[in-house]
Amino acid sequence: MYLSCASVCYRGYAKDEVQAMLEHAPKAGFKVVDVHGPLTWSPPAIDALDAHALRKRIEDAGLKCAGIYTPGFGGANQEQIETHARAIAKATFLCAILGGEHVVSTGAVARQGKATKGQHDISSVITCVQRIVELLPPDNKIKIGLEPHYGNIIKQMEDYERIFSAIDHPLIGICVDTGHFHSAKVDTVGLIRKFSDKIYDVHLKDHIGAQSVSIGHGEVDLPAIFGALKEISYNSSITLELEVKDVENAPKYVEEAYDIMAKLIQ
DSSP states (O other): OEEEEEGGGGBTTBSOHHHHHHHHHHHHTOOEEEEOSTTTSSHHHHHHOOHHHHHHHHHHTTOEEEEEEOSOBSOSSHHHHHHHHHHHHHHHHHHHHHTOSEEEEOBSSBSEEGGGTEEOOTHHHHHHHHHHHHHSOTTOOOEEEEOOOTTBSSOSHHHHHHHHHHOOOTTEEEEEEHHHHHHTTOOHHHHHHHTGGGEEEEEEOEEETTEEEOTTSSSOOHHHHHHHHHHTTOOSEEEEOOOOSOGGGHHHHHHHHHHHHHHHTO
């Protein structure tokens, strides 16, 4: 296991969250980062991304890139599903240029509500992922992690059961998000054990209810999470994510989080 810092930790703290991450994450002790946010989270952003220039920025800061956040899996209609599938497949190519190991996202639609024009099920995600697999070149080695979001189409353990019953591919797995699973009352430790060979990334958050708080100040049983990951011999990234209300304290919270995570990973 190794530690990474995601740019979302600095969202709202600075106009350019990636630049803030490059400036502050090394000071906290991080040597690896994940790029989230506007640079990569939409199909037009993926098309516009200069991965070679971004890699230089990251390496100039003395850092290595572990992965990027992509557009969502699925969509409200077939056109969106195809657009997202193509963008995510392209993102794996860009991630390889960056020297990363994984791309991650959640579902492209909420479970239900006005914004989604009704109720959606996991089938759009399955269709999208199947299309991504078709688009991947045979030599692709970048892993693809499906992350839960509270209220999203990907949220519960049963959603992953349906996805993996339809898709058995060595590059398709789970990004465990401890905060979103906590919000949805999912047994995170149980899920890690159940899908031990499918855990490709971990977004480490602490929460009080559905609200992200600084690491070590919430309700998430962090030692149990790390214990379960050690139990399954997990060997990939533990990526810090913060989405706190008091974003002005982001640099301090990242430093505090690194100290806690460095102890838990031992």
